[in-house]
Amino acid sequence: MPGKLRLVLPHGLLLAATAFLYWAATRIAANTGAGRIGPDAWPKAILVFMGALCAWEIVRRLAMRPRGAAQPSPAGGGEGADAPPALQWGKLAAGVGLVVGYVIVVPWVGFFVATAVFLAAFPWFGGMRRPVLTTVLGLAGSLALVVVFMRVAYISLPLGAGPFQALSLALLKLIGVS
Amino acid sequence: MDVLPLLATGFGHLFTPVNLAVLAVGLVLGMLVAVLPGLTLVMGVVLALPFTYKMGVAPALILLTAMYVSGTYGGAITAILFRIPGEPMDVPLIWDGYEMARKGEAALALGWSLVAALVGGLVSAVVMVLLAKPVAGLALAFSTPEFFAIVFFGLASVVTLSGTSLANALISLCLGLLIATVGVDEVYGAERFTFGQPFLQDGVEFLLVMVGAYGIGEVLTRMGCGFAAEGGGAEKGAARFRTAFPRLSAMLGMKATFARGTATGIVVGVVPGAGATVSAFVAYGLESQYGKNRAALGSGAAEGIVAAKSAATASVGGALVPLLAMGIPGSGATAIILAAFLLHGIQPGPQVFVSSPDLVYTVFATVFAGVIGMCILGYFAIRPLCKVLEAPEAIVSAFVVVFCFVGAFAARNNLSDLNVIAAFGVLGFLFERYGFPIAPLVLGTILGPLAETNFMTTMVSFDNDWTVFFTRPISGGILALAFAGLAWPLAKAAWQRARASRSAHAQPG
Incomplete structure (x- = not known):
């Protein structure tokens, strides 16, 4: 990606989102009565300010570079901002994938199974390549959390569907939750 | 002087077996999250929030x-x-603390930190008790323009104190204000930014934003940068886990440092958004400029420990004053405490001193x-606390994510909230990455919502006359x-640029 584009990409995306949201705000419908400001006034005011800030930041960043000033880091702060550490994209993708995957599967497989897999897989992808330890950690950790949340704190957590629901119910019966 | 009987009532509520047990658990958990470098104090308080849903408010x-x-306090032990x-x-x-430890005075450094x-x-705490009610009394005389101004001041303070880019901080704030507008508007009942999604009609719970951006965002940031394979303290376990108190004469000789640090902590703590970190750095800076022993700071001087630690702890009382008296959180952690109040249907502010004085004085x-218990715990629990450092960061982070999900789900028993929290987790990571x-x-x-309600009510009451503010x-x-406050960083940056430009021109050749 060209340097200039990368430099202004976050603020460019935010500016585009601001424009879209302003369009959405124009469609807010309400019967406010004559002379009164409506429910769209507050979000519109914020969006105008936010759009102006994004535009200002884009212009500032584009204008700064030819003068040979220190190149702002992706951390965006510009002056004085420290460069962020290098990203390990594989680990990051795995982390995001696991978080999103957990959210998707937990309604189907239930809290116990989803959490056991997550607690085993997350450290594994995080660099802890000890299969026995991570597997034990997943199962024991998930069981401990089920006991803490469902038996001690009385929080109702997803049981899952089909055979997973049967498994969750059997587990709850085992730990004494009716 | 009706403060003392009310405070006694507060102690009465606190000194029940259940509440004392809760206090002890809170102190231990606070120490643990402070000791673990991957878990911040704010994140720790966020993670504890779900456990309070089924509790009474006290x-x-x-x-x-x-x-x-x-x-x-906990982090002082591992720092030293x-x-x-x-x-x-x-x-x-x-x-200064670690430098003292290197000179073989670790126990004394811990002692100074504890004192x-x-x-x-x-x-x-004394200042907090004396100040909160008068401030709340003053706030009772306020109308909606004043409340809007106070909320605006709180938001502006947070912006000016966070990060290196004022524009990015303001953009972050705007995004937060916009998220708060999602759902059905309270005044007119109009749908805003719901895009036909039923789950957005109830709005986006601030809890989801908070837990997602702070908790999951931080974990993703750390994973992307690579977790430490093992905990950091394991190989350094030979340190002496002991606290030695300084002599009374030495403490009296440092009374000006104690006074400066404590006063700084209280004042900075009262400023919304500042909190313990800013307090500690400001107090250390003041000590390095005005302290009697300023030349020795940075090379193992006890004054450096006393200034920073007294300010950090003093900020707690300071930060609770605007929270309880006006409903404005003075720090990240008090924002979560505000959330706990709101989740239990109580709006902190001047009215809470009238409607729920017992609750205020219990806090x-x-x-x-808590301060006394923290010191007792800090004295006796150094060794087990340091053992916590041996936990691998990857495992701790995995549990943090699960706690975040449970916290998000348990608030409303709504699976859609898990999607929202995951989205804010990714947003939190991107914010961290790009300096927002x-x-x-x-x-x-x-x-x-507080800002909008007061703004809209004022505009309706004063016939759209915005000059009333x-x-x-x-x-x-x-x-x-x-x-x-907003203009200050801009003016300071312009002045620094002008000075740099002048000195560049003055350079020969």
């Missing part, structure tokens, strides 16, 4: 307040013994008891302060 507030108090600051506020302790935390915490009593501070986003989401003396004064 135990919930005792738990979170105790965590907040003891969370300001292992050069690992558990919290950003503990960084100044490395400069500073005790003095700073107790003095600020006050918790601060007093998260605190304004979260504060904007929490305070947005500036012509009424109190709101005008507060807004002037807020704008001055």
Whole structure:
């Protein structure tokens, strides 16, 4: 990606989102009565300010570079901002994938199974390549959390569907939750 | 002087077996999260929030307040013994505390840190009790323009104190304020930014933004940068896990440092958004400029420990004043305590001193008891606390994510909330990556409805005359302060640029 584009990409995306949201705000419908400001006034005011800030930041960043000033880091702060550490994209993708995957599967497989897999897989992808330890950690950790949340704190957590629901119910019966 | 009987009532509520047990748990948890470098105090308080849903409001507030108090101390131990600051506020302790440890005075450095935390915490607690009610009384005389001005001041302060880019901080704040507008509008009942999605009609809970951006965002950031394979303190376990108190004469000789640090902590703590970290750094800076022993700072001087630690702990009492008296959180952790109040249907502010004085003084009593309990725990629990450092970061992070999900789900038993929290987790990571501070986003989401309601009510009451915010003396004064605070970083940067330009021109050749 060209340097200039990368430099202004976050603020460019935010500016585009601001424009879209302003369009959405124009469609807010309400019967406010004559002379009164409506429910769209507050979000519109914020969006105008936010759009102006994004535009200002884009212009500032584009204008700064030819003068040979220190190149702002992706951390965006510009002056004085420290460069962020290098990203390990594989680990990051795995982390995001696991978080999103957990959210998707937990309604189907239930809290116990989803959490056991997550607690085993997350450290594994995080660099802890000890299969026995991570597997034990997943199962024991998930069981401990089920006991803490469902038996001690009385929080109702997803049981899952089909055979997973049967498994969750059997587990709850085992730990004494009716 | 009706404060003392009320405080006694607060202690009465606190000294029940259940509440004392909750206090003890809160103190231990606060210490643990402060010791672990991967887990910040704010994140720790966020993770504890779901456990308070089924509690009464008093135990919930005792738990979170105790965590907040003891969370300001735990990191001092690891900073001094292992050069690992558990919290950003503990960084100044490395400069002098760790240097003292290297000279073989680790126990004394821990002793100074403990005494500073005790003095700073107790003095600020007294000031908090004396100040909160008069401030609340003053706030009772306020109308909607003044409340809008106060909320605006709080938001502006958060922005000016977070990060290196004012524009990014303001953008983050705007995004938070926008998120708060999602759903059905309270005044007119109009749908805003729901895009036909039923789950958005109820709005986006600030809890989801908070837990997602702080908790999951931080974990993703750390995973992307690579977790430490094992805990940091394991190989350094040979340090001496002991605290030795300084002599009374040495403490008296440092009374000016104690006074400066404590006063700084209280004042900075009262400023919304500042909190313990800013307090510690400002106090250390003041000590390095005005302290009697300023030349020795950074090379193992006890003054550096006392200034930073007394200020960090004193900020707790200071930060609770605007929270309880006006409903404006003074720090990240008090924002979570505000969330706990709101989740239990109580709006902190001047009215809470009239409607629920018992609750307010129970929080006050918790601060007093928490400071003392924290010091006792800090004295006796050094060795087990340091063992916590041996936990691998990858495992701790996995549990943090699960706690975040449970917290998000349990609030409304709504699976859609898990999608929202995951989205805010990714947003939190992107914010962290591209230099947008998260605190304004979260504060904007929490305070947005309050700001909008007061703004809209004022506009309706005063026939759309926006000048009323500036012509009424109190709101005008507060807004002037807020704008001055916003302008200050810009003016300072311009002045620095001009000075750099002048010195560049002055260079020969």
